[in-house]
Amino acid sequence: MDKLEKPLEEWREALSAEQFEICRLGGTERAFTGEYYATKTPGVYLCACCATPLFDSEAKYDSGCGWPSYFQPVDEQVIAEKEDFSHGMQRIEVRCARCDAHLGHVFPDGPRPTGLRYCINSASLKLVPRTE
Template sequence: MEKIEKNLEEWRAMLDPEQFNVCRLSATERPFSGKYNATKTAGVYQCVCCKEPLFDSTTKFDSGCGWPSFYTPIGESAMVEIRDTSHGMIRTEVKCARCDAHLGHVFPDGPPPTGLRYCINSVCLDLVPRG
């Protein structure tokens, strides 16, 4: 995988303001506001910044948390995990491995088979439907 590196002004020019704030500045979209929170469309979710495939829709589940949730990424190398101690909490942030876009966080309260919940901001994703 070829790493994509751009400066903030290059990212700002290609993303809308909300995408930029979330993907590049680690903001969070409001819960239950994202376009993919309740989507059931079959396909592949890719990074909005670099189009790297991140999640398959078959791993999406309704966690009730207000953001799209997945129990596993599309591949082990799709994202990187980083310890996040912001906001007085200890969490694990997930970023796109190809372009370092902030995606969301992963928690150990998901369903089998992994027991993980990747809680991802819709604004960070593009869904490519199957067929």
């Protein structure tokens, strides 16, 4: 996968203020406020920064945490993981492997078949509805 790198100023111009804060500065939207946390529309969720397909609606489920949750990405290669010790806890941060956008975190308390819960900020995603 080709890496996409841009200076912060270019990202600031290309993204909304909320997307920039979350994707480029590692922020988090408030629980139960994101555009996609309760969405059931079939489709593919792309990275809001570089349009890389990240998650399919078939892997989305209601975890009750207030953010869109998925049990697996469309391909393991599209997600990069990084240890995160912020906020006095140890977590695994997930980023877009192509553009390094902060997406959210992954936890080992998800459903089968993976047992994972990718807890993702809506602002870091763009849903492309499936047309069938």
